[in-house]
Amino acid sequence: MPLESPLPPLAERVAALNARFAHHSAHDILRAALNDPFVGRLAMVSSFGAESVALLHILSTIDRTVPVIFLDTEMLFHETLTYQQQVAQHLRLRDIRIIRPARGDIFRQDSDGLLHQSNPDACCTLRKTVPMANAIEQFDGWITGRKRFHGGARQSLPLFEVEGPRIKVNPLAHWARTDVSDYITNNRLPRHPLVAKGFGSVGCAPCTTRVTSVENPRAGRWRGQEKTECGIHFPNGQAVQT
Known part of the structure; x- marks a missing residue:
């Protein structure tokens, strides 16, 4: 249903959403975002990586028709491609793009x-x-599975944020x-096969290594380099080429 009056500025909408949902559960945050005309039409972006199944499962309990965007860089592990199909089928997600x-x-x-290289x-x-x-x-916006415990630029991650003309929703x-691990265990969700082999975060095969039990889950991404982000969520220092 269209709004009867113009939307307030994006920054105001995001500030109001962060204040409103500061102490709500991930399920409540996601459900509200998907049904709030102030947020608009959303898609979920998922890497189908080490922790992705938790948020995908929450989405499946709310609305399986929400578009889920999966980026195949053509450098991914074979296990990730197989896992993506397995999870999508297991959760009966209806719009994988x-x-x-x-x-x-x-x-x-x-x-x-x-x-x-x-x-x-x-x-x-x-x-x-x-x-x-x-x-x-x-x-109008997109949903991500980023979390503050990943560290780095993610430590101060808000639940809702402005990115250009869009709202980004970070329910987790x-x-x-431990919340992630417990949720996957308690809901008997399939785990990415590389997790059992020591991968805390799974990206492209050439740039991802195993981590130790005391390392941050993302320590294996671009190991030995100053680089910590791919550029989708935070600038990576490389101008977009056209």
Whole structure:
């Protein structure tokens, strides 16, 4: 149903949402966001990685028809591709949208598939940032599974935030590492097969390593480099190429 009066500025809407849901559960936050005309039409973005199944399960209990965008960078582990199909079927998600980098862009910028070795920021821009930016253009906002315990730039992550002309919803921002593990266990959800092999966070195969039990889950991403983000959520230092 259309609103009878113009929407307030995006920053005001986000501030009001953060104040309203500061002490609510992830389920309540997600349900409200999906049904709030002040938020608009949302899609969930999921890597189908080590922790993704928790938020995907919450979504499945609310609305299985919400679009779920899965970015296949064409550098992912085979296990991730298989797991994506398994989880989507298990949760009966009805609108999985698999996106990939444009063929022409790959041919021009990374025809040998080795760009990640010489310029990982440029590789992420090519294979992640640009395809994702194109995929979310049709939506008013998007839902992510990011959490504060991941550290780095995520430590102060709000439940709702402004990104350009859109609202980004982070229902699990306040969850602890044990909350994720307990939720997956208690709901008997399938785990990413690489978790049992020591991967705390699963990204592209060339840039992801195992972590120890005392490391941050994302310590295995771009190990040995200053880089900690791919650029989808935070700038990676590489300008978007067109």
